[in-house]
Amino acid sequence: MTCIVNVKGLTxxxxxxxxxxxxxxxxxxxxxxGLLGKNGAGKSTLLKSLLNISDIDSGEISIFxxxxxxxxxxxxARIGYVPQENDEISWLSxxxxxxxxxxxxxxxxxEKVTELISRWEIDATKKIAELSPxxxxxxxxxxxxxxxxxxxxxxxPAASLDPAGRRDFLKEILTLVSDENITVIFxxxxxxxxxxxxxxxxxxxKGKICYFNDLDITKESVVQLTVxxxxxxxxxxxxxxxxxxxxxxxxxxxxxxxxxxxxxxKEQAVEVxxxxxxxxxxxxxxxx
Amino acid sequence: MEQxxxxxxxxxxxYKQLYSQIERMVLNGYFSVDQRLPSVRQxxxxxxxxxxxxxxxxxxxxxxxxxxxLRGKGMVVTARDDEVLQQExxxxxxxxxxxLLAQAKQMGISDDxxxxxxxxxxxNKQDETVGKE
Amino acid sequence: MANILLRGWxxxxxxxxxxLVAIAMRFTEHDDAREDLLFSIxxxxxxxxxxxxxxxxxxxxxxxxxxxxxxxxxxxxxxxLVVFGVSLLPTLLVLPDxxxxxxxxxxxxxxxxxxxxxxxxxxxxxxxxxVILMPLPMALxxxxxxxxxxxxxxxxxxxxxxxxxxVLLNKLVNYRGNHKHISKIIATMxxxxxxxxxxxxxxxxxxxxxLAQWWGNSxxxxxxxxxxxxxxxxxxxxxxxLIEISCQSANSFGVNAYVIWSVGITLLCMxxxxxxxxxxxxxxxxxxxxxxxxxxxxxxxxxxxxQCKKSYLARLAILPRFKQHNxxxxxxxxxxxxxxxxLYCFIAMLLAVxxxxxxxxxxxxxxxxxxxxxxxxxxxxxMMLLTWRAAQNYGxxxxxxxxxxxxxxxxxxxxxxxxxMVLLVYNGxxxxxxxxxxxxxxxxxxxxxxxx
Numbered sequence: 001m002t003c004i005v006n007v008k009g010l011t012x013x014x015x016x017x018x019x020x021x022x023x024x025x026x027x028x029x030x031x032x033x034g035l036l037g038k039n040g041a042g043k044s045t046l047l048k049s050l051l052n053i054s055d056i057d058s059g060e061i062s063i064f065x066x067x068x069x070x071x072x073x074x075x076x077a078r079i080g081y082v083p084q085e086n087d088e089i090s091w092l093s094x095x096x097x098x099x100x101x102x103x104x105x106x107x108x109x110x111e112k113v114t115e116l117i118s119r120w121e122i123d124a125t126k127k128i129a130e131l132s133p134x135x136x137x138x139x140x141x142x143x144x145x146x147x148x149x150x151x152x153x154x155x156x157p158a159a160s161l162d163p164a165g166r167r168d169f170l171k172e173i174l175t176l177v178s179d180e181n182i183t184v185i186f187x188x189x190x191x192x193x194x195x196x197x198x199x200x201x202x203x204x205x206k207g208k209i210c211y212f213n214d215l216d217i218t219k220e221s222v223v224q225l226t227v228x229x230x231x232x233x234x235x236x237x238x239x240x241x242x243x244x245x246x247x248x249x250x251x252x253x254x255x256x257x258x259x260x261x262x263x264x265x266k267e268q269a270v271e272v273x274x275x276x277x278x279x280x281x282x283x284x285x286x287x288x
Numbered sequence: 289m290e291q292x293x294x295x296x297x298x299x300x301x302x303y304k305q306l307y308s309q310i311e312r313m314v315l316n317g318y319f320s321v322d323q324r325l326p327s328v329r330q331x332x333x334x335x336x337x338x339x340x341x342x343x344x345x346x347x348x349x350x351x352x353x354x355x356x357x358l359r360g361k362g363m364v365v366t367a368r369d370d371e372v373l374q375q376e377x378x379x380x381x382x383x384x385x386x387x388l389l390a391q392a393k394q395m396g397i398s399d400d401x402x403x404x405x406x407x408x409x410x411x412n413k414q415d416e417t418v419g420k421e
Numbered sequence: 422m423a424n425i426l427l428r429g430w431x432x433x434x435x436x437x438x439x440x441l442v443a444i445a446m447r448f449t450e451h452d453d454a455r456e457d458l459l460f461s462i463x464x465x466x467x468x469x470x471x472x473x474x475x476x477x478x479x480x481x482x483x484x485x486x487x488x489x490x491x492x493x494x495x496x497x498x499x500x501x502l503v504v505f506g507v508s509l510l511p512t513l514l515v516l517p518d519x520x521x522x523x524x525x526x527x528x529x530x531x532x533x534x535x536x537x538x539x540x541x542x543x544x545x546x547x548x549x550x551x552v553i554l555m556p557l558p559m560a561l562x563x564x565x566x567x568x569x570x571x572x573x574x575x576x577x578x579x580x581x582x583x584x585x586x587x588v589l590l591n592k593l594v595n596y597r598g599n600h601k602h603i604s605k606i607i608a609t610m611x612x613x614x615x616x617x618x619x620x621x622x623x624x625x626x627x628x629x630x631x632l633a634q635w636w637g638n639s640x641x642x643x644x645x646x647x648x649x650x651x652x653x654x655x656x657x658x659x660x661x662x663l664i665e666i667s668c669q670s671a672n673s674f675g676v677n678a679y680v681i682w683s684v685g686i687t688l689l690c691m692x693x694x695x696x697x698x699x700x701x702x703x704x705x706x707x708x709x710x711x712x713x714x715x716x717x718x719x720x721x722x723x724x725x726x727x728q729c730k731k732s733y734l735a736r737l738a739i740l741p742r743f744k745q746h747n748x749x750x751x752x753x754x755x756x757x758x759x760x761x762x763x764l765y766c767f768i769a770m771l772l773a774v775x776x777x778x779x780x781x782x783x784x785x786x787x788x789x790x791x792x793x794x795x796x797x798x799x800x801x802x803x804m805m806l807l808t809w810r811a812a813q814n815y816g817x818x819x820x821x822x823x824x825x826x827x828x829x830x831x832x833x834x835x836x837x838x839x840x841x842m843v844l845l846v847y848n849g850x851x852x853x854x855x856x857x858x859x860x861x862x863x864x865x866x867x868x869x870x871x872x873x
Contacts, residue, residue, distance in 0.1 A: 032338060032340075051488065051489055052489075053485050073491035073492045074491070076489055076490065081486070081489055083485055087484060087485050087607075089425060089480050091428070092425070096424065100424075104496065105491065167336060171333065171336055174333065174338065177338065177339065178329055178339040191297070192296055195297060195302070196296045196336055196337050196338070197336075197338050198338065199338055199340050199341070215301070216301035216302075216341075216344070219300065219301045220301060273390075275299070276298070276299025276300050277299040278297045278299050
């Protein structure tokens with residue numbers, strides 16, 4: 001299968017601080033990828049680099065099989081992007097901004113715009129500067145969705161939305177995902193959003209995608225284990241991220257559940273309790 | 289139509305949560321034989337989860353014989369003989385008892401004690417039904 | 422896109438008015454002397470248009486989405502070419518012959534190139550000064566200027582110039598560089614005309630140019646010294662001084678501005694005394710432009726500063742020292758009058774000195790100019806006070822009104838200088854205008870003092 005986004009050896013540094021260190025990443029069509037990372041891990045930088053909005057130091061990026069900085073107009077029209085900070089011209093009215101953007105796309109859907117504007121109760125005659133941050137974010141989302149893109153990239157899309165707005169935004173993305181075969185990449189630090197809509201989770205840490213896997217597999221394999229054993233038995237847990245010994249046995253978090261090891265434990269009559277963890281805990285464990 | 293309840297932030301994958309809920313609902317007769325289940329889209333939009341998750345749960349239920357995919361109709365509850373159904377129910381109960389015993393052990397309660405407690409509960413229940421009559 | 426590039430109704434109306442005036446003059450007057458004036462009007466209005474467009478360009482080229490919008494570069498190029506084409510239409514009607522017209526296009530393109538270069542790379546602002554200082558080398562090296570020859574050359578050069586412009590245009594629509602500088606321009610263009618100054622004050626100190634840092638520091642040092650002196654001695658700062666200190670911005674027309682202009686003018690005058698008198702007329706544009714620049718920056722910056730310090734001044738007004746009735750209003754009026762009075766005295770002096778040395782205006786014209794400036798001064802102060810009192814923010818239109826009124830004043834003054842009018846004080850209409858502006862000022866002062 002051809003990848004929609006293919007990144008190889010991406011490096012980027014600001015002044016003397018390197019942000020991305022030889023990052024590689026592949027995204028397949030139809031994926032809904034949640035990108036997690038601590039503050040300052042470089043999530044925005046990564047997403048902006050993909051779209052040639054910020055320059056990179058080295059590396060290869062291809063989008064729809066084309067080099068990222070030489071995208072044809074046809075492929076540009078297939079991308080929707082919602083930036084983290086709004087840099088739209090503040091004195092334009094929402095209507096003006098919509099008309100400005102519309103002229104670039106042949107696939108622009110007026111119905112979508114009208115529907116979302118009325119659903120999200122945006123006064124389109126107001127200027128961008130007069131809107132609240134949440135409303136601006138909604139406008140940016142509308143602008144990204146209106147050309148009916150096939151690849152949607154959101155940089156912290158829900159950061160300034162209230163819970164209801166966030167849920168509604170998720171619903172909209174879900175409708176798109178189920179209707180069309182679109183690919184979504186979104187960075188966030190709200191893990192509950194990711195858990196609902198993403199099917200894959202990527203974690204950006206120390207300049208690399210340190211973890212990229214199916215969300216369900218992640219939840220099934222990154223787990224807490226309690227091994228009821230004596231110290232003398234000298235059992236070592238495979239793929240241990242962090243562990244602790246105490247009188248009752250061993251406690252630990254693993255990045256992968258080793259079935260062979262589990263079977264072995266069963267043979268030795270060592271009881272192992274598996275406790276699943278929420279994504280937030282998984283994220284904290286993996287980036288600790 | 290909020291039939292299912294999920295908790296996305298729990299450590300159990302959403303498809304698994306859905307799977308076990310529907311499994312239980314089929315076994316306890318909430319969904320009767322040949323009854324149509326809500327569509328993948330419907331469930332996904334009700335619960336605000338990725339449709340792929342829902343179809344994964346449905347797929348697994350189909351694989352295990354609970355559901356049958358009918359062309360143009362979606363998923364319906366499979367008609368199975370009582371014997372098989374009975375067996376499934378017993379397996380499920382078995383799992384629950386295992387879980388119960390494990391919990392008891394963690395609290396330092398012996399298996400015998402658990403059996404005793406079950407017997408007492410059964411006796412109490414019989415008394416109640418007798419009393420009512 | 423065109424509506425983003427051509428933003429601002431005031432500016433658009435002004436440009437169209439100028440075009441209409443030019444066209445009207447073309448069809449009513451058939452005087453040879455008018456040709457030059459017509460050419461100046463059309464050049465001024467078109468240059469203003471080009472300047473507006475080039476100032477707004479970074480909003481498009483340097484927006485984040487620019488790389489992502491399909492066909493962005495081509496569409497931008499198209500729009501720019503259309504705007505340029507439309508701007509040439511009135512010139513077709515106004516300019517007398519083909520050579521002048523072709524030369525005008527050449528000049529326009531060169532002007533556009535300079536404007537855009539100035540916006541995108543501040544280093545090219547040197548071009549602006551080169552154009553102003555043009556008379557100097559011409560005077561020193563005795564280059565005589567033949568207008569017809571120059572125009573013919575420019576007309577013949579048009580293919581070359583337009584080819585160059587087209588190459589640069591292709592570069593421009595894809596240009597993404599010099600982010601740090603452009604982001605400042607974008608910040609300025611993102612607010613309305615009334616706030617351009619306050620946005621510049623919000624640029625972090627470290628991001629400013631070395632010159633701007635030095636300028637701001639030396640400006641504020643004076644006021645720091647004032648405050649320190651007041652704290653060290655028992656004498657308190659007067660209310661007026663206190664307001665003056667609160668109304669400072671890095672762009673204020675302050676002490677160092679006066680010093681620098683004085684030094685500049687002195688140098689210019691010294692130069693004029695050294696070189697032959699026959700070249701003095703070459704300095705006329707410069708010595709006319711300098712007072713104009715000073716008034717423009719001096720009065721408009723004051724307006725913008727008091728406008729954007731409104732809330733700060735309101736907090737100042739509740740200090741115990743202003744508890745006496747009207748004491749704040751009086752101190753504020755004192756500050757505005759004091760500031761503007763010094764500015765206009767400086768201009769009057771400057772005009773007197775340059776008039777004496779360059780002899781480009783005689784006593785009557787000088788007195789007339791001073792009177793006209795006085796009226797302008799009275800009107801702008803009234804506007805400042807009235808806008809300050811107004812509940813709504815009229816900052817944007819007022820700044821445009823001030824600019825337009827100011828340009829009108831300059832045009833009128835030059836016209837008067839060339840037509841050799843009698844002393845204005847004896848002119849009935851002018852007397853009425855003077856009285857009216859005095860009344861307007863009294864009204865605004867009255868409102869300032871009575872309103873709470």
